[in-house]
Each structure stands twice: as C-alpha cells, then as structure tokens.
Amino acid sequence: MQSLSRIALAASLAVVSMASQAADWSDTSIGYRYGSKFAEPFGSTEIHKNIFNLTHVSGYSYGTNFFNVDLLMSDKSDPSGVTVSDVNGERVATPSHTGAQEAYVVYRHTLDLAKVTGKDLSFSVVKNIGLTAGFDWNAKNDVGYNSRKRMLVAGPTFMFDVPGFLNVSLLQLWESNAPSGYSSFSNDSFAKPRYSYDAHPMLTAAWSIPVPVGLPISFEGFANFIVAKGKNEFGNQTAPETNIDMQLMYDVGTLWNTPKKFKVGFEYQYWKNKFGNSYKGGNDGAFAKTPMIRAEYHF
Template sequence: MLAFAPRAGRPVLTALGFSAALLVADATGAHPIGAARATEPLAAATALVAPPSPPGFFSFSDTIVSYRFQGPSAEPGIGVQRPDGTPTGRREPREIPKNVVNLFHTNAWTYGTNLVSLDLLRSGSQDPAGNAFGSFPDIGATELYLIYRGTLSPNRIFDTDVFAIPGLVKDIGLAFGVDANAKNTTFNSQKRAGTFGLNFAFDVPAGFLNLKVQGYKEFAHNGFAAGRFRSVEFQMTPEFELTYAIPLPFTGLPLSLSGFNTIILPKGRYGRTNEYETQLEFVSQTNLVLDVGQLAGGPAHRLEVFAGFQYWHNKFGADPRRTINTEEKALIAGVSYHLP
C-alpha cells in the first residue's frame, strides 16, 4: 500500500457539473472555473437556455442530484500480486470500479457566483475500507468529497470594463475555493485544500471557454507514515485549468460537449518519510450530455444522461517510478435530475 497523501476525487465534477454549467444565467459577468468546473451560460444556444429563476437574491439557482458509474479507476499504491510467479514484491495496478452519488448546487448573484458539490463515492472491494488498525479486504471504501468554488467580477463590482480584452476575453475575475474529503481507509487522507487566482473567460461565439491560473495549497494525512510524517503539508504550487462547454445543434439533438484539462505542478514531497518528490499532474475529462427530458418532449434541463472519458497522469502527483497505479483511464456514465 502507498505511503502518499492523495487528493482523492479531485479535480472532477464530471458531466453533472458541466450540465449545470450550461444553465447558469449570465447575470453577473463572472465566469468561475475550478475543480468543480465552470458556471457559464450558453445564451447563443437556444436549447440550453435555462428557465428564469423566481425573484430573490440570486439571479439564477440550480440544484441537481445525480448518479454515475466510473471505472476502471486507479488509486496510487493499490496493486495485486502477479499470477505468473514473478518475484515477490512485483505487482500489477489494480483496477477499481466506483459508484458515485452527487449533490450539486450553483447560483449567480449581482457580483459573482457560487458552486457547491458533494460526492459520495463507493469503491469496489479492490479499494478496501479500513481504519488505523488495518484494512477490511471484502468491503469497498466510502468517501465524501466536498468542493466549494466562488468568483467575484471586478467589472461588475466597479461598473467598468477595464478587466476585459475586447474580442478575446470578456471578463477577468477573482476565483477562490476549498476542497475537503474524508475516506474510511487505513491511509485516511483527510485532504484540506484552498485555491485562489484569476479566471479568464474567453469571448467565444457559443458555449464557454475558461482558463484559470491560480495558486493551490494542500494539507493531508498519511496513515502509513510514522510520527511527524503523518500530517502532510504540501507546498503552494501553480495550477492551470481549462474548461469548456460546446452546444452541438448540428446534431439535431439537445446535445452538448463538456470538458476540462487541469495541470498541477509538483507540490513537494510524499512517502512514509517524505522520501519521494511529487510530479507534474495532468487530468483531462470529456463528457457528452444529452437532455433526454427535452428529447422526449418534456421540460428542458430536468432529466439528462451523460457519458465520458477521464485520463489522469501521475494521479495525485505520484511518481510512477516510485508508486504503482498512477495512471487512470476511466469510462464514465450516469444520469442527473434537476430539482424543480
């Protein structure tokens, strides 16, 4: 098992977050992006325009419940003994299926936006549950992962267009957020992380394209380490996130393509005694979202299905030369329901 402090679940909100992102009314001019992805309107795509919100503090509000299956997922450090008689200690990466229930909420107000996502993830027994005394081989681990993302638009706050580049960037805003998780494994990651930086909302004809440049700071726990190495404080490091959503009206269906690409630079050391250096981490996800409610003649943006693919290189920053199972190639499929 790995002596490494992972950021389990990050930076993925999957198709659900993008589905909601397609609906946010552009009442603020703020365009957040981050681990929970962006919230931005598709005003140019009639099929993706959200119904107006009731009067109140928020110009837009949307709450979604979803289920998704994701696999085969990878967890750094988890492997199985090779069956071909190779020497002891040589292992193969172990593939892990996961079932995920998500509660997602996003809203927009005069000067910015807010986004909250709570994942309940249940692994197969390949990723065993456990505690400080050991693991339970026949029981899959359960994880809670909470994300908050907020933005503020200086253009809106100061009633100006200074924070924009005409024809290229329609808004430059402040972005900030928090990640937190709890997972019942022997490792007991207990991740706590914060982000702060700038969000660039590009001026595109339809959909959205956002680039976020920010600082990322993480604290975690390493249940396999001894003494002072159990509490892990990583260095502040740069993070770059590109998110997008594109309507596909040429298909004749209420269909959209959503995705993100995230790069996190090395953030310090990990291991039982911090003996290994983290590596550049890259994660990419692409999702196809179909509004089945609208397709069946019902209300738009009520019931959707989605499918996608996720690639994760050097997962959690782990070094593949030191740690097994650091590359993830996972298929994703699920269904989401927007609460009335």
C-alpha cells in the same frame, strides 16, 4: 465513514439552501456515475466505483458560486480496512471485503471584476475577468492512506466568448493532508500529523459547450494541470499532475418538453500522476484512464 458522509451531505444541503436564497439565478442537480476502471496510487487499476454527487451553481450581483460534493463508493478492490490476525506469532493484515468510501467537496467563488468595477474588461476572445477563491476538502477510509485533504485556492479567471461557457483559471494552491491508515508495507497502523506541501500553481479549465449536430448534446467537463508540489509527507518527490474529466451529455428532458432537467451521457477521465504520485516505477495505479456512464437530474 457513513456518519461522515451524512455530515458532509447535510452540510452541503445547508450551503446549497443558503446560496439559492441569495442568488439571482441558480441550478442545482443530483447525479450518478459508474465506472470499472478507476485506479488508486499504489493500489488496483480495476476498481469499480459508484459515485453520487450534489452540484449547485448560482449567480448574484457581483459573481458566481460553484459547489459540488461527490460521495464515492469503491468495491473491494479498494478495501476500506484490514483484519489483523496472529499467524505463527506474527501479525498478518488481510484486506477487508468491503470497499472504501470517500467524500470530496469543492467550493469556488468567482468575483466578476466587470460588475465590480463597472468597466468593460473584454479583450480578444476573452469577454470578462474574475477573481476566484475557494477550497477542496476530502475524507476517505481506504486501507492504505485514509486521506484528510484540505486545500485553499485563489487566482484570476478568464471567461471566454464561446457558446455556453469556457472559463480558464490560474490558481495558487495551498494543500495539506493528515493521513491515518494501515500500511501494507509494515503490517501496522500509522498516523501522521498534518503535512503541508509547497504552495504550487494549477492551470484549470471548466466548460459546457453545445455540440452543433442538430441534437441537444453538450460537451462538458474540466481539466487541471498541476505542477509538482515539492516532497510529500513520506519524503518522496511529487510529480506534475494532469486530470481531465470530459463528458458528452444528451438532454433527455427535451423528449418530454422539459429541457435542462434530465441528462444522460458518457464520461471519460484521464488522470496522470494522481494526487502528485508518479506512475513510473511500477505504480500503475497513479495513472487512471476511466470510462463512465453518467446521469443527472436538475431541479
């Protein structure tokens, strides 16, 4: 997994470098966040995670690019593997004492329809309309599932006339996965071919809005509301998913006359029916409520 993380990071840096060279404007940052209340479906609800991220946003003549890679490192409450031993002739699996690692990549491109058509597309509180397309990609080495998610997205984006920005998109999702892990239910390893869920829509919002309190504080984040995606690869019905991640960030750089360089703040994530797994029936790990601390440096 460490080599996979290095590959993901190297590829991310290459993408950021190419996008920056072609951009009219760009903002690239590295960040860190930490929380002790992360949860995973069918797993613990008290997982500690250290998360490092690289984020790039840029604009060119006809639109914008957004790219983010998270490297997530869990503690042993979300183990990375198992040790199999023979006990009285029976194979017994013992979770590893090392935590799982995950790389999660998101890319979105939004085509600015006003710039493409040369027309004013504003109406009411909407100042512009775009077309968004992109992908999600992940890999994780946890003991129970070993996710290999691949997802394509496409749909319209509405840009609202607010201080800062607020973009709301209605995207169609085409998602597949190919888990390969160790089943704690059967004490044996498993590997499944790539499985495609039903195509399904997501209503998503992203925002960064200054808070009018006389200090350089901004309210930032995203929210995803995803409908059920049919049956999963194990034949179980999926559930509608809500993932809200919001932050209050203080621009510390203003103290040294370098605004928009270094930010610190608090973050909270509310994730119900995580990855489409229902939290009901004792699956508490599918409902995460996670406070975090966060810091980011902008180049």
